[in-house]
Amino acid sequence: MNGITKSVIKNSLKRIFLYRACLARLKLMGVEKVFSYTLASETGVTSDQVRKDFSEYNIRGNKRGGYDINGLLEKMEKIFHRNKDNNIVLIGMGNLGLALSKYSKFVRRNMNVVATFDIDPFKQKMRSGIPVYSMSRLKEIIDRFSVKVAILAVPEISAQEVVDELIRHGIKGIVNFAPVLLKVSPDVIINNVNLCDELESVIYYVHKQIKVDGLKNLELLYRDMKY
Amino acid sequence: MNGITKSVIKNSLKRIFLYRACLARLKLMGVEKVFSYTLASETGVTSDQVRKDFSEYNIRGNKRGGYDINGLLEKMEKIFHRNKDNNIVLIGMGNLGLALSKYSKFVRRNMNVVATFDIDPFKQKMRSGIPVYSMSRLKEIIDRFSVKVAILAVPEISAQEVVDELIRHGIKGIVNFAPVLLKVSPDVIINNVNLCDELESVIYYVHKQIKVDGLKNLELLYRDMKY
DNA sequence: CGCTTTTTGTGATTCCATTCACATCAATTC
């Protein structure tokens, strides 16, 4: 039960999600076929990339005919196990947990938050939306709904102990919002989402960009001066 | 004002954030010096990686003596512009926006959400925490606080129009929670955070892992049968 | 049916991030 776990989610997988979102939109618009370059320009990648990604996930189209949107979406559903329901538990019904529990897009993708848990008895009284249970019922619910994946939205300080408990009860994958590196055995998938870092990254690049723009202007100025 | 924007945040930068979080923890514990391999084992990377990353950001230590934690943290603060305040606006005070507006870690890192905005007059009446303004005051606030970065937590359907407005008023970087690809000019930094995808990735890898484990067991069985 | 056009699928190539290997430097020991 140890070893730091970096989240290792492939870029190609993230792109596949992009393609799928795009395909769903096109389908709604009544489109039936796409070419790799259509998807490419919609998602901001190259058409080679699209085809290479499809190739990696064994998705194939019709030479010359492009791809059939329905077939493509079906294939993706199978790949992503969206044909079966995926039951999820959410731990920590604070600010973030509450927002996540109300997010309807999860359900629309067959990801059902079947129950939420909180240590705070006051939170357990909430009666709108998804039920909030005490931590003592964790095992019962995980077993009943064959839950394999959890969302963790508890404070930093409790994150590790909660994770240990989750794994003891059979959880195999966790989306972790607490800004700590969890120690788990390597067969457990951890995906760390650190919103502070995401924001700070943007600030960093914005400052850098402004500096670069500044330099560009300087260069222009210099060029002007030469002629 | 067009061109799809993928978020391009370097892994090395993300690791630097990891190191920093780790250093802050160590400092609290009263530690004053670290070696690259200390940081490495704490963050689950190799010590080469740590040194290479530091080298990329021009952070340098003492040969043989390792790194001085205070010096390191100061250097990082400078790199990340944490010595100055960074003013942020948050658009969309729905479920997610509300949670984010209450998140105290932003402030602790000198990232101040100076104001939030919502189109809904009802939301504008909220009087706890950060003020919620109507969109008509966007320009005024952005100018007054020299805001360069925004958090976007509005519905998918409004995301693009709000982004256009933000950029018109001088915003240069956006953390976008709406699951759409925003079209912006290439000098604007976009960081897309798609929580559905993050969750779905975990589900995908968990299923895959279970399959792999299954195979491993099969192999064991097979080996047992041979002898 | 064979020729042309169009798009896929993938080996070959390039590019970039990580890892390796070691020269360099600072501290410590004798």
Add this chain to the structure above:
DNA sequence: GAATTGATGTGAATGGAATCACAAAAAGCG
């Protein structure tokens, strides 16, 4: 103060992901 030890810092090697280039397949057309 020379020798030794233990760390950094960085070019070189490696590996993996993105791009390129083109052969193969399907559709259309005379």
